[in-house]
Amino acid sequence: MIWPYVIWLTIIILIPSLFIILATVSSFHIFNDYTFRFTTEFIRFLSDPIFLNAFKNSIKYAGLTTMICLLIGYPVAYFFANIKSKNKTLYIALLIVPIWSNMIVRIIAWENVFKPVSIINLFNLSFDLIGYDVAIIIAMVSMYLPFMIFPIYAVLDKMDHKLIEAAHDLGAGDFQTFYKVTFPLSLGGIVSGIIMTLLPAMTAFALPERIGGGKVILLGNLIEKQIFRGSFNIAATVSLVVMMVMLGLFALIVHFDKEGETLL
Amino acid sequence: MKKNYWSLSFQVTLTVITFAIIYLPILVILLMSIHGSQYNFEKFSFTLRWYQAIFTDRQLVDAIIVTLQIATLSTLLATTFGTLFAIGIHSLRKKGRLRMMVLNNMPVVNPDIVTGILMFMIFRFLRISFGFPTMLLAHVFFSIPFVILSVLPKLKQLDPNIFDAALDLGATKFQAIIKVILPSIKVGVIAGALIAFTMSIDDFIISYFMKQGEFHNVSTLIYSRLGKRQISPNIFAYNSLIVFLTIGIMVTFNRLNRNPKKIMEREKK
Numbered sequence: 368m369i370w371p372y373v374i375w376l377t378i379i380i381l382i383p384s385l386f387i388i389l390a391t392v393s394s395f396h397i398f399n400d401y402t403f404r405f406t407t408e409f410i411r412f413l414s415d416p417i418f419l420n421a422f423k424n425s426i427k428y429a430g431l432t433t434m435i436c437l438l439i440g441y442p443v444a445y446f447f448a449n450i451k452s453k454n455k456t457l458y459i460a461l462l463i464v465p466i467w468s469n470m471i472v473r474i475i476a477w478e479n480v481f482k483p484v485s486i487i488n489l490f491n492l493s494f495d496l497i498g499y500d501v502a503i504i505i506a507m508v509s510m511y512l513p514f515m516i517f518p519i520y521a522v523l524d525k526m527d528h529k530l531i532e533a534a535h536d537l538g539a540g541d542f543q544t545f546y547k548v549t550f551p552l553s554l555g556g557i558v559s560g561i562i563m564t565l566l567p568a569m570t571a572f573a574l575p576e577r578i579g580g581g582k583v584i585l586l587g588n589l590i591e592k593q594i595f596r597g598s599f600n601i602a603a604t605v606s607l608v609v610m611m612v613m614l615g616l617f618a619l620i621v622h623f624d625k626e627g628e629t630l631l
Numbered sequence: 632m633k634k635n636y637w638s639l640s641f642q643v644t645l646t647v648i649t650f651a652i653i654y655l656p657i658l659v660i661l662l663m664s665i666h667g668s669q670y671n672f673e674k675f676s677f678t679l680r681w682y683q684a685i686f687t688d689r690q691l692v693d694a695i696i697v698t699l700q701i702a703t704l705s706t707l708l709a710t711t712f713g714t715l716f717a718i719g720i721h722s723l724r725k726k727g728r729l730r731m732m733v734l735n736n737m738p739v740v741n742p743d744i745v746t747g748i749l750m751f752m753i754f755r756f757l758r759i760s761f762g763f764p765t766m767l768l769a770h771v772f773f774s775i776p777f778v779i780l781s782v783l784p785k786l787k788q789l790d791p792n793i794f795d796a797a798l799d800l801g802a803t804k805f806q807a808i809i810k811v812i813l814p815s816i817k818v819g820v821i822a823g824a825l826i827a828f829t830m831s832i833d834d835f836i837i838s839y840f841m842k843q844g845e846f847h848n849v850s851t852l853i854y855s856r857l858g859k860r861q862i863s864p865n866i867f868a869y870n871s872l873i874v875f876l877t878i879g880i881m882v883t884f885n886r887l888n889r890n891p892k893k894i895m896e897r898e899k900k
Contacts, residue, residue, distance in 0.1 A: 369723065369731065372716045372775075376734055379772055380741075383749035386756070443649050446642035457885040463829070465653045467877045468660070470835055471853045472870045475862065476656035479663070486663050488672035509652045516649070541635065562740060570742040573835065573854060587744050594748065606748050610741075617740050621733055630739050630780055 384610070390603035409604045418589070418605070425586045428500075428575070429568035432507040433515075436564045437557070439508070440515035444556075445549075447516070448523035459520070462513045470510065471573060477506040478577045498580035506578045507568050514567070515560040518629040522556035523549070559629040562616045570609055657874055664867035682872070684865035690845075691865065694852040697763070701848060702831040705770035710824040712771070713778025714816070718808065720779065721786040732783075739776045746773060747840035754841075761843035769841050770831045777830065778823035785819030786812075 389395040394404040412418055447459060465473070479485040481496040496502040526549070534544040572587035586605055593602035620630070667676035685691060720731045738746060750769045759765060789812070797807035813820070835850035842851045849869070856862055 369716070369719045372712075372719070372731075373734070375772075376738075379750060379753060380737065383752040383756075386752050387748070439645050439649060442642045442645045446639075446646050454885065457881065460881040460885070461650070461878075462653070464874060464877050464881065465657055466833060467829060468657055468870050468874050469850055469853065470833060471850050471857065472660055472866060473656040475853075475857065476659040476663075479659060480655070484672065486659060486666060486672055489662070489666075489675050505652070509656060512649060512653060541638070566740065566742045570744045572744065577857070587742075590744055590748065594751075602748070606745055609745055613741055613745065617737065620736070620740060628780075628784065630736055 387603045387606050387610070390600050391607050394600065396599055408600070412601060412604055413608075417584075421584045421586050421589045421605075422608070424575075424583060425569040428503055428507060428583075428585065429565050431504050432511060432568045433561055433565045435504065435508050436512050436515040437561065440512055440560060441519055441553075441557070444516045444519035444523055447520050448526075462516060466513060473510065474506065474574050474577050477502070477509065481506075481578065497578065498582050503575060503578045503583060506574055507571070510571075510574065511564045511568055514563040518559035518563065519553060519556040521629050522553045526552055555624040556629045558619050558623045562620060563630075566613060566616065569612070660867045661871045661874075663864055664871045666864070669864060681864040681868040684863065685869050685872075688863070688865055690847070690852065691849075691869065694847045694849045695869070697766075697846070698832060698848040698850075701763070701767050701770055702828050705767055705774055705831045706824050706827045708767075708771045709774035709778050709827045710820060713775045713823060713827075714782050714813075714820050716775065717779045717782035717786060718812065721783060735776045735779050738773060739780070743773075743834075743836035747837040750837065751840040761841055762846050766838055766841040766846075766848065769837050770834065773834070773837060774827035774830055777826045778820075781823035781826060782816055782819040785816040789815055 386395070389403070391409050392405055392407075394406060447455070450458070452458070478497070480487055481494050481499075481502040483493050483495045485493075487493065494502075530548055530552070531544055534548045539547065569585065570587040570590070571585060572591045575583045575585045575588060586609055590602050590605045590609070593599070593605065624630075664681050665677055665679065666672075667678040667680075720728055720735070723731060747769075750765075750772065754761065754765050754768075793811055793815070794807055797811040798804070802810065833850070834848075835854065838848050839851050839854065842848075847855065853862070853866055856866075
């Protein structure tokens with residue numbers, strides 16, 4: 368029962384990945400001709416200000432978002448893992464409800480919060496923050512925070528509480544116990560959380576387009592614009608860059624959590 | 632104890648902030664769905680007409696139907712295949728299993744936009760025209776790894792001899808899977824199905840690469856209207872209905888789940 372799955376993954380991941388590499392280093396074009404004239408055009412593009420700017424923006428917004436999500440998300444996951452209530456599952460479930468609500472509609476909601484004339488005028492509030500960093504980052508944190516909390520919660524919840532008692536018995540204080548026992552044991556969850564936040568944030572395109580007022584370009588925007596309205600080869604080059612970042616981060620996950628138990 | 636108190640109030644504060652920041656857009660949407668005017672925000676006027684307007688918007692109704700059809704079908708397919716693949720992966724030796732999991736987890740980590748492009752390219756290459764079947768296939772594709780991730784831990788908890796015992800007692804392999812293994816991993820399968828359904832109903836980016844012309848699911852329809860500045864509050868009404876429905880389902884599940892536990896606890900005493 369394994370082979371059908373391996374074949375399926377090969378068709379959908381491996382073959383098109385080769386196309387992306389081909390389209391980066393040659394004139395290969397999926398839409399019309401299948402010619403292979405090798406070019407080094409992509410090297411020029413990788414130093415083009417358009418690309419560098421998108422790359423820099425992606426790192427900046429996704430990096431800040433991930434950092435804030437981790438700083439908020441870890442204590443929250445810790446809190447949820449340690450509450451003793453019969454409604455615990457319900458509280459966790461309440462973190463999922465917003466994800467069920469359509470992402471585009473939530474983006475529209477944030478757009479309304481940050482533009483001057485909108486529904487929040489009813490409360491005598493009005494912001495004019497479209498295009499500002501702070502607006503983009505608040506909206507991103509709102510979208511991706513649950514994805515940071517879940518994996519960390521998963522490892523903390525499964526952790527053997529006897530270890531903490533043992534540390535206390537051996538004379539460790541609260542801080543020491545956390546620093547030497549709890550934190551190292553939750554590292555797998557942290558790594559997964561960081562990746563599940565960082566990658567989607569880096570490649571988001573609807574959010575930066577709406578909240579950024581069309582002025583903020585991330586790698587995702589570049590790919591989306593190029594593939595439908597520009598050069599297929601440029602879209603492939605940007606995708607390849609994203610895939611390399613992904614593979615680097617993926618190696619980290621494989622190192623910390625071989626079977627991917629924290630990915631759910 | 633004093634230090635503990637500070638640490639706890641720190642955690643509670645951040646939890647409150649978390650709920651505030653993830654629920655604020657939901658509340659804004661709810662408010663827009665019951666406010667009478669799209670452009671005038673000086674005075675609140677209550678209305679339910681946007682809720683009625685969901686059903687008169689032919690295009691939106693069609694998109695909702697497409698979304699539900701795809702979510703249901705892709706959940707069924709992904710859960711069936713995912714469970715079978717998980718049983719297969721579980722039966723491998725350790726090394727093969729780890730290798731398969733690396734392969735399985737790749738699409739989970741892969742950003743949606745890259746997955747979207749990869750699928751777009753392969754369908755384009757195979758000259759399959761975009762529409763319902765491609766969107767369905769794409770959703771099955773990104774759901775399967777999550778089903779596997781959710782079923783595998785349950786398989787690990789299983790007594791490894793249970794399958795052989797069933798075979799010894801005269802069951803065929805198929806019977807052993809259906810009658811012995813499946814009931815024991817039920818929780819993982821249901822959780823996997825729920826995740827698959829959630830992911831499908833909410834997907835925008837991958838669907839965006841699978842659409843063609845006027846064929847839309849809810850997300851791509853809203854995005855295309857957003858580009859044309861044609862957003863009507865009936866979309867907010869639809870979204871609020873979904874949120875109410877989800878909260879309702881979750882509270883009911885919580886009630887149902889709690890009762891058997893209580894009974895068991897009482898019996899223990």
